[in-house]
Amino acid sequence: MLVTLWLASLSLPVLWSQKLINCPYKNVCQYALLSGNDVILQCNHPKALWYFSSSLEDKLSLLNSMPNVKILFGSNLQLPNPQPSQTGLYRCLDNYKARVVEYEIDFQDITLLRITHKDLGQRPLENETMNLGGEVLVFTRWDPWQDCNRCEIPGERKRLGYCYVEEPLGKSMPCWLYLRKEKVTHVRLRPELQVQACQVPCDTITEITQPYFVFDTHQLDKTTNHGWLSCPLASIYR
Numbered sequence: 001m002l003v004t005l006w007l008a009s010l011s012l013p014v015l016w017s018q019k020l021i022n023c024p025y026k027n028v029c030q031y032a033l034l035s036g037n038d039v040i041l042q043c044n045h046p047k048a049l050w051y052f053s054s055s056l057e058d059k060l061s062l063l064n065s066m067p068n069v070k071i072l073f074g075s076n077l078q079l080p081n082p083q084p085s086q087t088g089l090y091r092c093l094d095n096y097k098a099r100v101v102e103y104e105i106d107f108q109d110i111t112l113l114r115i116t117h118k119d120l121g122q123r124p125l126e127n128e129t130m131n132l133g134g135e136v137l138v139f140t141r142w143d144p145w146q147d148c149n150r151c152e153i154p155g156e157r158k159r160l161g162y163c164y165v166e167e168p169l170g171k172s173m174p175c176w177l178y179l180r181k182e183k184v185t186h187v188r189l190r191p192e193l194q195v196q197a198c199q200v201p202c203d204t205i206t207e208i209t210q211p212y213f214v215f216d217t218h219q220l221d222k223t224t225n226h227g228w229l230s231c232p233l234a235s236i237y238r
């Protein structure tokens with residue numbers, strides 16, 4: 001009992017703070033995400049194995065024993081600080097080697113993130129036709145606006161936009177899943193973040209049920225008087 005309680009308290013902040021990616025049973029789902037922000041790919045199977053095939057090589061490798069990933073309860077796969085090089089195919093297979101779920105994930109490079117503020121008249125990137133071994137349209141696919149960061153008083157909210165390619169027949173996919181081994185750099189090929197002013201009333205229930213964690217005490221650097229604070233459970237997805 002003690003052990004289960006301890007486990008529950010340990011896994012709760014992890015699940016609460018991270019973006020959960022899911023896909024219906026037996027299906028293949030495609031997602032664009034951002035590098036540098038933890039995600040959990042759900043498999044929801046008691047005993048499954050994860051395989052990964054990078055967009056750059058066609059080799060399928062077993063992920064379960066890799067150092068930079070973690071298998072959580074229910075065979076869910078945690079990817080801490082994922083890098084653009086981790087773009088590719090993630091396959092969750094059961095003990096008969098049958099597909100439970102499969103993800104095609106494009107971890108778009110956060111260092112290329114283009115930030116604009118809507119209320120300062122800054123415009124996001126426009127659609128652009130490009131020749132990437134064929135004529136395609138490059139556009140940004142936007143997530144919904146996130147919650148306002150304040151209530152009662154003026155605040156700001158943000159939304160993330162991912163680079164997508166649309167082929168002439170209308171099928172679209174995340175840029176680096178489309179490009180695969182092609183090494184193309186172009187100013188239009190980048191993810192975006194848009195900021196907007198907002199003002200919303202306070203919702204007492206959400207305000208008082210916010211979990212919080214105290215992690216550490218921190219001392220300023222003795223010579224420079226500077227400090228670097230990192231927020232361990234922060235995520236660009238909320």
Ligand SMILES: *[C@@H]1O[C@H](CO)[C@@H](O)[C@H](O)[C@H]1NC(C)=O
Nearest residue numbers: 126127137138139140166172
């Ligand atoms: C850009 O292209 C996308 C995908 O075809 C389309 O949904 C969107 O409306 C276009 N935006 C503009 C401003 O033309």
